[in-house]
Amino acid sequence: MPRPPKPLDEPLRLATLQGLGVLDTEAEERFDRIxxxxxxxxEVPICLVSLVDAKRQWFKSSLGKVRISLRGTLADTAIGVQGI
Structure with a gap:
């Protein structure tokens, strides 16, 4: 499957994410509340909050029985979909 093109606002999204200062930090209660x-x-048994930078996905919160052992993620595909 070919990779979708990067959104035109991708540099702004990445800069905003970096500016939040939440990557490479410990879990935070505010993300657990979300x-x-x-x-x-x-009404789901599992819920995750993840942040996606240019090269990886960072999980800030996870509730329920979650086993994450992915070599890659669907980040390129998900971000490439308009409206996400």
Whole structure:
């Protein structure tokens, strides 16, 4: 499957993400609150909050039985979809 083109605003998205100062940091309660709220709202057993930079995906919160052992992610595909 060919990779989708990068969105035109990708440099701005990456700069904004870096500016937040949340990559390479410990878990934070504020992200766990978002996960708990989404878990209740959508009635799902597992909920994750992840941030995607240019080369990796960083999990800031995970609730439920989660085993993450992925070599790669669908980040390129997901970010390439308009509206996400």
């Amino acid at each position: 996960s708990r709220m989404a878990q209740r709202l959508f």
